[in-house]
Amino acid sequence: MRALRRSALAVLTVLALSACGAVTGEQGAVEQAPGAADLVEARDQLARRADLPTPTPTARPTASRPPTPKPGGSKTTNDASRLRTLPAGTTQVIVVKANGFGTSTGTLQAFSKRGGNWTPAFDSMPARLGTKGFKDSKVEGDLTTPTGVYSFGGTIYGIAGNPGVRYGYHKLVANDWWNENPATDGYNSFFHGADPGGASEALWETNPQYRYFAVINYNIPVREANPPRGSGIFLHVSVPGRSTAGCVALVESDLVKVLRWLDPAAKPRIVMAPASELDRY
Template sequence: MYALRRSAVALLATFALAACGTVPGGGETDAAPGTSPNPTASARDQLARRGDVPLPDRATRPTPTKTATASPKPKTTTPANDASRLRTLPSTTTQVIVVKASGYGTSNGTLQAFSKRNGAWTPAFGSMTAKLGTKGFKDSKIEGDLTTPTGVYGIGGTMYGIAGNPGVKYGYHKLVANDWWNENPATDGYNSFFHGADPGGASEALWETDPQYRYFAVINYNIPVRKADPPRGSGIFLHVMVPGRSTAGCVALAESDLVKVLRWLDPAAKPRIVMAPASELDRY
């Protein structure tokens, strides 16, 4: 009888191990040899392999990865140009000409033209070679000193020329005999256009001054005239350059460049011309 009970206990123990299918510590194991796998564990294992349920013992939670944040794009700024340095232009001005040189004592300069678009100054065309007065720029010009006056000035309402109108937006007068620019400080018409007999002094016979006055615009320096002793000067124009020669105080460009500028200028834009050494432009 004792032997019979002992066999029964051993048989029960074998059955319990075959039904569990696990080992201490939570790991999985194969079924005992000669026995069928636990159907519950097998089903759970198949579902886990399909991704339907997690396998708590083997599955590991994925490590979260940081999403790369794109660096903000650097702000772009419009490079400064000479027109953007100017501080005294009228708010209604949308065209400006900048004539500059490396200093006061040189007659070699450059001319740049700018248009204001959406509140910013942009070049109208490339920089142009210019000639100034023989003695360069001067802050306090006087009559006959061969200097170009510094400052900010308007453009006269009429353009002139020995040749016909090249297509400007301003009024245009084709010069004829006895058309003068009055440069005689002793007369009431000092520093203005005059048709008739020679006004005297250093007045210029405009119709005879070729090629300089083939086309020109008046720079409104000392217009209207301010009385001064000595007189402040007259006849400051934007005119045609004679290659290799400076001027008596005007600004000169190659003819093709000058025509381009004269056609571009628009009285509706209230244009201004600024003339100064490059280092002094911030004054204006």
């Protein structure tokens, strides 16, 4: 215990001397207190450390960012992009689809091709089909709409005047018929004159359906078949609440919009099929 007391006393003495700097000894000379050299050395070391360069903090790892996708890296997916058999020069396509083969209601979509991608030209439009829906092997009078890919006739027809189409336009007059008599040479074509017989349609009298219509080139040119493969497949004005005899029908305002959009220079095509079958085309 005495040794501890002496050691504590020595420490207190050193602290006091360091505060004053010096004491007077028996000889009157200024002497350094015991342990002062150690304190000086300690101070010198601290000073030297203060002159050292400050350590650079370790950089924190930064979170990696996902790579920015390259423009044009992926194509838009829609019903037009599913089609595989369109001619290379076709830049307009109409897709008419339904939920299955047996329904008379469906939708019509119009697409334009730009930069290799198909983009919608309009919002989807409600459409009416044949009373018995789609059919792969249509025949005359069966009330079905044929499936497949078809071009349009070079002339658009109508009881009303030209709504501003890019195709040729014929305003219907009396004795304008669509020949639907398979026993005649002009089967499945426009005819002006006396009634060709059979189920031929008096176009100028069929209102409102034929206020405007485009010819879908199904069975044009005619392919010989027994029974005949069918005739008079048009894109025309719909009658509220009614299906068609095999055509595709739209509300008049929608139809006019589509007819004005169609451009023969774009080599347009119409594709008709149940939604599940579009990949065939």
